[in-house]
Amino acid sequence: MARLEVLNPVAQTVQHSVKPAPRLTTFQGATLGLYWNMKAGGDAALDRTEALLHEKFPGMKFRRYTGSVGWLMRHCTAEDADRIASEVDAVVGTTAD
Numbered sequence: 523m524a525r526l527e528v529l530n531p532v533a534q535t536v537q538h539s540v541k542p543a544p545r546l547t548t549f550q551g552a553t554l555g556l557y558w559n560m561k562a563g564g565d566a567a568l569d570r571t572e573a574l575l576h577e578k579f580p581g582m583k584f585r586r587y588t589g590s591v592g593w594l595m596r597h598c599t600a601e602d603a604d605r606i607a608s609e610v611d612a613v614v615g616t617t618a619d
Contacts, residue, residue: 546612549579555610557587560596564616571614585610 546552554575556568572584587606589596598606598615606613 543612549575549582551581551583552579552611553583553585553609555585555587555606555613557589557598557606557613557615558596559598559615559617560588560592560594561617567616568614587613 554572556572558564558568568586575582576584587598587602589598590602591597591599
């Protein structure tokens with residue numbers, strides 16, 4: 523008797539998870555990174571985010587970032603992420619999708 527073995531042609535997905543950073547206890551005096559990947563509209567969302575947070579937390583400082591890889595859309599490399607993390611207390615990023 524012939525034997526037929528059926529295989530699944532779909533590869534196993536790679537599972538990778540990162541533990542979320544701890545939440546800030548206060549925004550007073552904090553520096554917030556605003557990351558934009560250059561997709562249309564993301565800058566407007568970050569402008570509004572900055573305005574609202576500055577209004578609510580007057581002592582808060584802001585720094586703008588884009589990724590270092592790409593042209594129309596800028597990707598954040600691991601090195602970019604490490605540099606940004608060393609310069610700010612938290613980050614808000616937009617993709618505008």
